[in-house]
């Protein structure tokens with residue numbers, strides 16, 4: 001694309017790529033200097049030019065100018081960058097149906113359910129914590145909500161491949177940093193709001209205000225889908241200029257689930273919608289997943305697909321990787337791998353574990369808490385876990401450069417009852433211990449990492465087999481004795 005077609009009066013040079021990281025710049029690139037949390041992109045202009053940048057977009061006054069390089073000074077970097085990105089990639093989000101999902105918990109689950117069901121009607125992509133995928137393409141993500149350049153590049157690729165819709169997880173970090181400012185959302189979904197990410201946002205108000213941006217920025221033809229049972233929906237309602245649609249269980253709303261019958265194998269409920277009652281059977285388990293399912297059903301129906309058609313596909317929704325994943329190797333006790341990593345997520349999964357565990361049986365927990373992330377929640381994790389567990393095995397969970405033992409000690413400060421608690425640093429050994437301790441009808445909960453195939457250690461991402469694989473492997477080897485010689 002010609003620079004002159006992006007910025008009025010700019011030289012007529014070719015721009016072949018957009019970059020915010022000087023280390024990644026290629027020939028004929030445009031480099032945006034972002035002032036970040038750790039450093040400032042203005043410091044890396046030389047490197048960007050050495051790597052081939054021919055245009056530098058900056059906000060600060062520069063002292064040095066290199067010949068034949070176009071310098072564009074702007075007032076608002078986020079706004080300018082997003083306008084340029086959208087234009088460069090030919091406004092991909094305007095050429096597809098975009099579902100954006102935000103909230104403290106449930107983003108990955110709701111977006112995956114939307115993709116799973118919508119794919120029956122037209123090709124749908126998914127972008128979020130678990131992966132970036134559409135049709136046969138599957139890529140590993142770096143972030144939940146990618147940076148705006150990569151995000152628009154993926155959407156451009158999806159449009160080229162005739163993908164008609166995308167379900168996008170919208171994190172509070174992404175909203176705060178303007179990563180989705182160039183995205184034309186058609187449907188914005190709110191799951192719930194509880195404590196998280198205060199290390200980044202500072203206060204709970206800032207955290208909520210970040211989430212709110214998705215609704216404030218929604219176009220007037222857009223539709224907001226809100227969880228009526230979460231009190232924060234009232235505040236979001238006032239931020240929306242378009243139509244508001246509600247879903248929930250406890251209060252009357254547009255999509256209400258009533259008479260829930262929960263079991264380990266699935267859930268039955270009556271869905272009240274538009275003065276009709278639809279009997280629903282789904283393989284999804286636990287009440288919070290019915291909220292997630294309602295959010296997905298409402299999104300798809302509001303996008304124009306009739307309810308009767310949508311309901312054909314809810315009885316067998318694909319397992320969302322690492323989210324309430326039941327590991328069944330034929331052992332006589334329950335083993336659940338779950339990505340719960342917020343106090344509310346933990347509380348919800350423990351409530352479910354308690355509901356499926358007979359009173360005289362035990363709940364055995366394996367978890368830790370991430371290093372360099374929100375240390376305030378560690379003690380709360382201890383409090384919640386000790387309320388529901390009969391045994392707690394604390395272990396590593398993305399320790400980064402912190403000591404897993406010290407993180408475990410902080411979790412222990414929340415454990416004030418007599419529940420048995422041990423620390424086993426190696427996550428595989430901790431999972432093995434839980435499996436070996438379990439008796440028939442017990443429930444082993446392995447929390448925090450889901451299916452993630454990596455562990456953040458001091459040197460960055462290291463491989464990890466994933467909690468689901470570790471659980472299946474330890475059950476087979478050390479409980480059932482399969483594949484062990486002696």
Ligand SMILES: CC(=O)N[C@H]1[C@@H](OP(=O)(O)OP(=O)(O)OC[C@H]2O[C@@H](n3ccc(=O)[nH]c3=O)[C@H](O)[C@@H]2O)O[C@H](CO)[C@@H](O)[C@@H]1O[C@H](C)C(=O)N[C@@H](C)C(=O)N[C@H](CCC(=O)O)C(=O)O
Pocket residue numbers: 020021022023033034035036037038039040041042044142143144145146147171172173174200
């Ligand atoms: C806290 C946070 O979100 N940080 C993001 C932010 O980094 P930053 O502001 O610290 O950037 P910085 O390191 O100060 O650098 C400033 C600028 O200089 C540039 N630079 C830097 C060094 C260099 O040699 N050359 C160069 O050009 C950088 O590319 C950047 O443009 O901007 C970077 C560029 O877009 C992101 O990669 C980075 O995400 C980091 C890696 C991250 O881990 N973010 C997580 C916390 C995050 O966003 N998570 C949410 C999900 C949370 C959840 O729900 O669990 C997500 O959406 O993934």
Ligand SMILES: Nc1ncnc2c1ncn2[C@@H]1O[C@H](COP(=O)(O)OP(=O)(O)OP(=O)(O)O)[C@@H](O)[C@H]1O
Pocket residue numbers: 103104105106107108109110129144169171191192288289291292322323324338339340341344345346348349
């Ligand atoms: N609607 C919900 N309400 C409360 N807890 C939930 C809900 N949905 C999922 N959870 C819990 O949160 C965990 C994470 O779910 P999910 O990955 O869908 O959330 P998320 O918002 O995408 O989180 P992240 O962005 O960190 O991936 C689940 O494993 C479960 O324990």
